Amino acid sequence: MHGMHGRALQIDLATGKTTGIPLPDDQLVAILGGDGLASDLLRRWCPPDADPLGSETPLVFATSPFVGTGITTASKIAVATKSPQTGVIGDSLSSSYLALALKRTGYDALILTGRAAEPSLLVVDDGRVSLRPAADLLGLDPAATSECVRERLGQRYRVAAVGVAAERGVRFAAISNDGRLAGRTGTGLVMWAKGLKALAVHGTRLPRVADPARLAAHARDLAKRSLGPGTAKYRELGTAANLAFFNRMQLLPTRNFQAGSFAGAERISGETLFLDHRTDKNACAACTIGCEHHYRATDGSTSDVRLEYETLFALGSLCGIDDPNVILRAAALCDRYGMDAISAGGTIAWAMECAEQGVDLGVPARGVPRFGDGQALLRTVEAIGERQGIGELLADGSRIAAARTGQGSDAWAMHVKGLELPGYDPRKLQTLALGLAVGTRGACHNRSSAYEVDLSDRLSPDAETRLRAEAAVAAEDQAALLDSLTICKFLRHVFTDLPGEAAALYGAVTGIPLTADDLLRAGAHITETKKRFNLAQGWTRADDTLPARILDDPESHVTRDGLNHLIAAYYDVRGWNADGTVPA
Amino acid sequence: MTGKELATPELDMSSDQCVDCPPLAAPTVTVELFGVPRLLLGQGHVAVTGETLAEVARMLLAAAPALAGPVLDPATGWPNAGYTFVIDERFTRDPATPVTAASSVLLVSSVAGG
Numbered sequence: 001m002h003g004m005h006g007r008a009l010q011i012d013l014a015t016g017k018t019t020g021i022p023l024p025d026d027q028l029v030a031i032l033g034g035d036g037l038a039s040d041l042l043r044r045w046c047p048p049d050a051d052p053l054g055s056e057t058p059l060v061f062a063t064s065p066f067v068g069t070g071i072t073t074a075s076k077i078a079v080a081t082k083s084p085q086t087g088v089i090g091d092s093l094s095s096s097y098l099a100l101a102l103k104r105t106g107y108d109a110l111i112l113t114g115r116a117a118e119p120s121l122l123v124v125d126d127g128r129v130s131l132r133p134a135a136d137l138l139g140l141d142p143a144a145t146s147e148c149v150r151e152r153l154g155q156r157y158r159v160a161a162v163g164v165a166a167e168r169g170v171r172f173a174a175i176s177n178d179g180r181l182a183g184r185t186g187t188g189l190v191m192w193a194k195g196l197k198a199l200a201v202h203g204t205r206l207p208r209v210a211d212p213a214r215l216a217a218h219a220r221d222l223a224k225r226s227l228g229p230g231t232a233k234y235r236e237l238g239t240a241a242n243l244a245f246f247n248r249m250q251l252l253p254t255r256n257f258q259a260g261s262f263a264g265a266e267r268i269s270g271e272t273l274f275l276d277h278r279t280d281k282n283a284c285a286a287c288t289i290g291c292e293h294h295y296r297a298t299d300g301s302t303s304d305v306r307l308e309y310e311t312l313f314a315l316g317s318l319c320g321i322d323d324p325n326v327i328l329r330a331a332a333l334c335d336r337y338g339m340d341a342i343s344a345g346g347t348i349a350w351a352m353e354c355a356e357q358g359v360d361l362g363v364p365a366r367g368v369p370r371f372g373d374g375q376a377l378l379r380t381v382e383a384i385g386e387r388q389g390i391g392e393l394l395a396d397g398s399r400i401a402a403a404r405t406g407q408g409s410d411a412w413a414m415h416v417k418g419l420e421l422p423g424y425d426p427r428k429l430q431t432l433a434l435g436l437a438v439g440t441r442g443a444c445h446n447r448s449s450a451y452e453v454d455l456s457d458r459l460s461p462d463a464e465t466r467l468r469a470e471a472a473v474a475a476e477d478q479a480a481l482l483d484s485l486t487i488c489k490f491l492r493h494v495f496t497d498l499p500g501e502a503a504a505l506y507g508a509v510t511g512i513p514l515t516a517d518d519l520l521r522a523g524a525h526i527t528e529t530k531k532r533f534n535l536a537q538g539w540t541r542a543d544d545t546l547p548a549r550i551l552d553d554p555e556s557h558v559t560r561d562g563l564n565h566l567i568a569a570y571y572d573v574r575g576w577n578a579d580g581t582v583p584a
Numbered sequence: 585m586t587g588k589e590l591a592t593p594e595l596d597m598s599s600d601q602c603v604d605c606p607p608l609a610a611p612t613v614t615v616e617l618f619g620v621p622r623l624l625l626g627q628g629h630v631a632v633t634g635e636t637l638a639e640v641a642r643m644l645l646a647a648a649p650a651l652a653g654p655v656l657d658p659a660t661g662w663p664n665a666g667y668t669f670v671i672d673e674r675f676t677r678d679p680a681t682p683v684t685a686a687s688s689v690l691l692v693s694s695v696a697g698g
Contacts, residue, residue, distance in 0.1 A: 229666025230695060232654070233619055239698035241619040248616065248690065249673065271622050291698075309698060424697070445697060455696035457675045493666075493695050 001025045002210040003065035003509035004033065008041060009107040011122070011129055013194050014055060014114030018129050023108055029512060032519075033064030033108070035091055036484030036526035038080035041111055042089065043533040050537065052084040052186075053193040055115040061160075061199075062109040064486040065509045067099045068206050069215060072223045073488035075099045075286040077177070083185035084193075085171040085343070085397050086418035086442050088534045088543070090185030093483055094160075095284035096178035101158035104203030116195025121149060123157075123200045134197040138167060141336040142176030149200050157200040163338025166192035168387035170395040172343035176335070179306065180284065183340045185419060185441055210511030218505050222494065226288045230493030238281070238293035239309035240270030242423070247317075251425045254317045255371050256349035257414050257549055260425045264322020268312060277324055279304050289490055297325040305332045313423035314345025315381075319352060320371035330381050337385030343397055346420025348380050350398040350413050351390065359407045363390045414547050417442035426546060427556040429454040430461070434472045434566040438544045440530035446489065448472070449479040461557065469569035477523035484526055528574070531582055541580045610635045611685035615644055618692045621667070624650045637669055638662070638679035640689060655691070668694035 006028070008021040023037075031040040038060045045058040059081045066074035077099035083090030102110070106127055116122075121134040137145050145161035159177060166173035166188040173188030174181040182188075191199075209215050233241050243265060246252040250260035266272060273295055283290035294304040305328045315321060315330040334341040348369055354361055355368045367383075367390050369376035383391030393401050398420055402413035414421045419442025426433035435448025445451055453459055453471045478498065482489055485502060495501045499516035507513050514522075531539075544567055545551075551560045568578065576582050610633040622628050625648050632643035638660075645652055645661030652658040655667055663669065668677050670690040683689060 229664050232666045233693040233695045234698060236620045237623070241693065242698060244622075245618040245690070245692050248618070249670075270619070274623060449697075451697045455675065456694075457677070490698065 001028060001510045001512055002208055003069065004028055004108050005106055005205075005207050007107055008109040008111055009105070009124070009127075009129070010111040010113065012114040013112060013116040013120070013122070013131065013196070016129075016131055020107075021111065025512075028108075029514070030522060031526055031529065032481070032484035032522050033066070034062060034076065034078040034484040034486040035080070035093060036480065036522070036529065037064070037109055038062035038078040039089060039091055039526060039530050039533065041109055042080040042082070042091075043529055043536070045111055045113065046082055046533070046536075048536045050082055052082040052087070052090075052190060055113070055194075057082050057190065059112040059187070059190050059194055060109060061102060061112075063099055063103040064484065065506065066485050066487065067103040069209055069509055070219045070286065071215075071487070071505060072219065072226050072286065072288045073284070073491050074486050075284060076486035076488070077102060077182075078483065078486065079175060079182040079187045081187055081190045082537060083187075083418075083441070084189050085186040088417055088442065088537060088539060089440050089530050090187055090190070091441055091530065092175075092182035092184055092187050093486070094175070094177055094180045094182040095287070095488070096180050097285045098158045098160055098177040098201060099486070100285055101201040101203055104206050105201060106203060106205040112194055112196070115193065118195065119197050120195050121198045121200060122196055123153065125202045126204060137197045139164060142338045143179070145198050146177070149198050153200055154202075157202045159198055159200050161198040161338075162188040162192050162196070163336065163385075165337040165339040165385045165395075168385065168395065170337070170339050170384060170387060171397050171400070172340040174338050174340050176338050178285070181335075181338075181340070184342065184444065186340075188338055209509045211508045215505070215508035218501075218508055222491075222501075222505075223288045225494045226491060228494065231289045231291075231490055234289055234291035234490045237270045237274055238291055238307075240273055240293065240307060240312055242270070242309040243312055243317075244269035244271060246423070249428070251428060252317050253313060253421065253423055253425050255320045256318060256353045256412055257421070257425065257547075258353070260427065262317035262320075262322070264320075265317065267322045268316045268324050268327060270309070270312075273307070273324060277328070282306075287488065289488070291490055295324075295328055297328045299325050301325055302328045302332050306335070307331050310423050311341040311345075314342045315377065318345050318349045318423075319369075319377055321374050321377055322372075323374050326374035326377060330377055333378065333381045333385065337381075339385060342422060343420045344381060344384060346414055347384070347394045347398045347401060348377060350401065350409070351380070351394055353412045354405065354409055357409070357412075359405060359409050361390060361393060361405060363393075411548055414549065415443060416546060417543050419443050421547070424451050426550055426558060427553055430557050430562075430566070431459065431468050431472050431475070433546060433550065433558040433563065434468065434570060435476060437546050437563060438472075438567060438570055440527065440534055447476065447479055447483075449475040449489070465565050465569045466573070469566055469573045472566075472570060473524075473573045476527055477520060479523075480526040481519055481523035484522070524574070528582060531576075535581060544580060610639065611683070613640055613683050613685060613687060613689050615640065616688075616690045618690060620693070621651055621655045621691050624654060634683060636679065637671065637676070637681040637683060640683055641679070644691070663691065666694055667691060
């Protein structure tokens with residue numbers, strides 16, 4: 001097929017041996033690329049019950065047919081491994097130039113196995129691979145690491161790196177590239193466990209596309225439409241625009257999900273940040289939208305900081321913080337240490353509630369953060385990044401921290417499968433509640449996307465269980481489709497017929513005439529691929545649930561019985577067994 | 585973008601009822617603005633009259649001409665494709681939706697989440 005190289009490169013980091021792995025057309029068509037390809041390769045290469053930090057666990061980087069074709073927003077790389085934070089699939093996407101560089105190496109994916117004998121820099125230059133000592137890079141943040149590597153090798157290289165959080169063993173450490181992050185589920189810790197501080201990639205071999213003229217016409221049209229009303233929110237204000245509206249709708253997680261609105265919301269709203277803190281905006285490689293807004297603290301404590309809604313809520317309302325300068329500093333710290341801001345904020349909020357409840361966390365009381373204390377938030381982010389003091393406990397995430405602490409503190413550990421909840425209070429979002437509960441990587445709004453159903457007129461609050469389950473499945477499969485073709489979700493409202501237009505683009509790139517239905521079936525297959533991985537790693541029905549705080553709240557629209565009925569309907573819609581397993 | 589002063593709507597009161605305006609006895613409704621509409625107008629809410637969402641939209645256009653074009657259709661006042669109303673926590677783009685003085689009316693981006 002066109003648009004892909006049809007092979008992956010397996011690199012054994014222990015021996016340095018490299019092996020070309022054929023990727024037949026039928027395999028690539030079935031899982032499309034991107035997140036689907038990374039998940040499929042993970043499932044094939046990871047042994048059952050693997051230790052996420054063991055040498056046997058692969059770390060996969062994958063591109064898609066659309067990377068490097070000029071299709072707007074499609075320059076994304078997918079990463080997949082077994083998550084040290086959740087014990088299930090850890091799949092993540094990150095935008096920008098690294099994806100283009102990998103696509104040019106002559107391979108569609110890298111499968112990293114084994115463990116380097118010393119901290120190393122892995123260099124992939126077209127088909128040539130080398131492993132170089134990187135002890136001198138230790139202690140550097142991801143941006144500085146990237147800068148050093150590119151100075152050493154040349155600016156033509158693109159770099160993925162881990163920060164100090166990974167070096168110290170933070171379970172939600174991220175992989176950073178080009179100022180973006182494969183942020184969730186701790187992929188950075190797995191990379192570090194493989195002995196890698198950084199990966200540098202350069203290549204010159206893009207695969208040919210099937211119909212360049214047709215592709216160019218489609219791509220031009222899509223780029224033009226990407227500047228329309230469907231992306232205005234992201235272009236003008238960015239995702240921070242969610243905060244004030246969510247607060248008004250009582251959907252803004254506040255003080256560790258104890259409330260759905262925050263008295264200090266106006267001070268940290270996207271509108272306020274725009275007027276008082278915004279400096280400029282930026283776009284990922286090959287993106288016409290430009291959703292990345294930069295902000296600066298008014299007290300001079302930060303330079304420009306990229307801030308998304310999820311970081312804003314997690315380090316803001318979730319921790320009771322209403323000082324934008326503190327939030328910007330905390331966000332900058334998370335980037336500098338190279339760790340997921342959602343899990344950092346979620347775990348700190350858990351500790352803050354422990355302090356409120358009088359739970360002993362095994363450290364002096366002055367070392368325990370409290371809701372609303374900005375300086376304590378900053379100290380705790382640093383403590384996590386360094387894994388010192390209270391950070392030694394919190395660096396494992398809220399699930400493990402609560403299990404170690406006991407004293408009933410698991411009652412307010414707000415996670416699903418060990419992944420902290422995103423910034424949508426599921427008590428009033430029934431379809432998303434289902435999506436978060438059954439999500440293969442845990443509580444993830446991006447993999448589910450079912451909030452779109454709740455935040456629209458598509459279903460009434462008292463819709464039938466079956467209809468809601470069907471809507472959650474459709475949203476999840478569409479998300480899998482976008483993540484596997486590596487089209488940004490911010491483009492979704494630009495399409496008038498997303499699967500139909502995506503099929504036309506796919507045909508122009510690959511020469512393979514898939515239909516819209518074919519693509520939707522591929523989305524379902526990709527979701528099932530991830531579920532099969534989880535089953536091999538020990539998933540049980542009890543893992544598909546929500547925190548007790550959500551289910552036992554008398555004000556919640558999601559009850560225990562209601563959620564169980566929704567989950568049963570979800571399995572049925574998917575054609576899975578009643579216990580959530582997948583038929584052979 | 586910069587905030588702008590609210591413009592006073594110029595209503596033709598020479599007849600009992602202007603073509604575009606709701607009945608004089610129509611309830612006053614406060615429309616809360618979020619995101620781009622709030623930034624364009626420089627304020628978070630606008631009081632208008634109307635008994636249906638279509639009437640509210642028309643009056644909003646008259647009261648807040650800064651929204652014409654980027655947010656509201658300059659001819660009808662109806663929100664462009666990127667925006668929607670939320671009435672009493674229900675998302676709707678149905679112009680016939682009735683509103684009362686007690687209604688909660690929000691004008692927001694129709695692109696959820698992110």
